Amino acid sequence: MQSKKEVGLNFIKKFYTDFICPYCKEKMYFAGESLKCTNKHTFDITKKGTINFIISPKIKESKIYNEKLFNCRRKFIENGYYADVYELIANEINDLNLDDIKILDLGCGEGIHSINILNKIKNCYRYFGFDYSKCAINLASDYNSSNRFYFNGDVNNIPIASDSIDVIIDFLSPYSESEVKRVLKKGGIFIKIAPSSNYLLELREASGLGKYQKQQEIIDNLGKYFKDIVTENYQRTFKIEQDDIENLIGMTPLKLSANNLKIEQITIDLNVYKMAK
Secondary structure, three states: OOOHHHHHHHHHHHHHHHEEOOOOOOEEEEEOOEEEEOOOOEEEEOOOOOEEOOOOOOOOOOOOOOHHHHHHHHHHHOOOOOHHHHHHHHHHHHOOOOOOEEEEEEOOOOOHHHHHHHOOOOOOEEEEEEEOOHHHHHHHHHHOEOOEEEEEOEOOEOOEOOOOEEEEEEEOOOOOHHHHHHHEEEEEEEEEEEEOOOOOHHHHHHOOOOOOOOHHHHHHHHHOOOOOOEEEEEEEEEEOOHHHHHHHHHOOOOOOOOOOOOOOEEEEEEEEEEEEO
16 A cells, blocks of 8 residues: 555656746656756655645744644534535536546645545546645645645645646635636636535524624625626535534634533535636
């Protein structure tokens, strides 16, 4: 059985031409156990089979978004709360009917959302997932394969070649509209998943936050770069057990006690925005 590093190296050997240098934007080439550009900027592959492409000194590892948080998120999500949303997104990708489809995942976290989507893709695909968090990418490397690769990256400086990606997914993460448009192929699609007003409503009310209210801001920002934005809403309320309450609290930066949180259900309310370049 190959190590994570060996799996990552094999991916990079095959697909190094998809990457560009985050410093100078030049093409990359494979050298030993690294990617290098013609200006000799070098990015080594780690023992986990990942690469750190972050060059901004402003991006630092968060003390809040740590391994414990991402493990809680993985456990909560594994219990099916987002299953229908994954089906919806996978159907959009399958409807493109492309072979060797290139998929880029912005802010992939520990990889649990995307692996559930990818498992429903019918055609061959090539997947790139990135996040600024080293903890998240270390966990996501569990899903490394011959056609999946995870790296640390900056949404404002994506180390992927322009006009090269068929599908970009953003699942509840920050993003840069200009970088999305640069990387996306003509005719490619951007799928943005964002909270609607009742997302995790019971948890928000228990913590005194009230309903989510940034839907119009999201539409306005997307509208500056894309036309013909199609919006589909998914809303469902689930009964929730104590273990999942603990994981739900653990996957947020909220400082709450599961013992003091009196909720019996949780609402998943998401808007799925789809647009083409």
